[in-house]
Amino acid sequence: MPTNNEFTELFKGRPLMAILRGMGEAKSLAVAEQAWNLGIGLVEIPIQTEEDLRALRAVAATGKSRGLLVGAGTVVSLGHVEQALAAGAAFTVSPGLDLAVVAASTDAGMPTLPGVATASEVQLALSAGLTWMKAFPASLLGAGWFKAMAGPFPQARFVATGGMDSTNASQFLESGVSVVAVGSALGDPAQLPELAKIMKQ
Structure with a gap:
C-alpha cells in the first residue's frame, strides 16, 4: 500500500x-x-508544457545543489509521472485523487500529494494509505472546511492550495491546515515581508 508519510518530515517547521x-x-x-x-x-513546479519541464529540470538541479527538494505539480497521468522523474522531481502533486498516479509515483520513489475537495475523497485517500493531501481549491473551500474535516478525519494533514497569499495564509494555518502553498504572492514585493513573518511564527 502506498504511503506519503515522508511529507511529515519534509514539511516539518515549514508552514x-x-x-x-x-x-x-x-x-x-x-x-x-x-x-x-x-x-x-519546498518548491513545486506544475508541468503542463515543455517549458515547464525545462524549468523543473533547472530548478531541481539548483535545489539539489543546495540540499533542497523540488517537486512536480499538476501530475495527472502516468506520462506526467515519468516526465517528473526524468526531470529530477523529488515528489509529485496532483489537483485530484487518481490512485493509478499515486501508485506510479510511489513506485518511482516520489511521494505524492493528491488533491481532495470532499469528505469522500479524503476518506478514499486515507484508506489508500495517504495521510497528506492537497486541499484544492482552498480559497473556495474556505477555512471552515478544514475544521469540519478534522472531526471525522483527525489523522489527515492538509496543504491548502489555490488562492493563498499573505492575507489569508495565517487564517488557514490557524484553522488546522499544516501547510499553505503560495504562488503569485511570491512575485509581489509587498507580500514578501508578511510571508517572511509567517515563516518565523
Missing part, C-alpha cells in the same frame, strides 16, 4: 510551500531562489 506556475526557466530559478532565501524549503 509554506512555493508553487511556480508557468514562469519559464529563468524566472522560475529567480523566484525559487527568493523562496529559498525566505526559508520556504
Whole structure:
C-alpha cells in the first residue's frame, strides 16, 4: 500500500510551500531562489508544457545543489509521472485523487500529494494509505472546511492550495491546515515581508 508519510518530515517547521506556475526557466530559478532565501524549503513546479519541464529540470538541479527538494505539480497521468522523474522531481502533486498516479509515483520513489475537495475523497485517500493531501481549491473551500474535516478525519494533514497569499495564509494555518502553498504572492514585493513573518511564527 502506498504511503506519503515522508511529507511529515519534509514539511516539518515549514508552514509554506512555493508553487511556480508557468514562469519559464529563468524566472522560475529567480523566484525559487527568493523562496529559498525566505526559508520556504519546498518548491513545486506544475508541468503542463515543455517549458515547464525545462524549468523543473533547472530548478531541481539548483535545489539539489543546495540540499533542497523540488517537486512536480499538476501530475495527472502516468506520462506526467515519468516526465517528473526524468526531470529530477523529488515528489509529485496532483489537483485530484487518481490512485493509478499515486501508485506510479510511489513506485518511482516520489511521494505524492493528491488533491481532495470532499469528505469522500479524503476518506478514499486515507484508506489508500495517504495521510497528506492537497486541499484544492482552498480559497473556495474556505477555512471552515478544514475544521469540519478534522472531526471525522483527525489523522489527515492538509496543504491548502489555490488562492493563498499573505492575507489569508495565517487564517488557514490557524484553522488546522499544516501547510499553505503560495504562488503569485511570491512575485509581489509587498507580500514578501508578511510571508517572511509567517515563516518565523
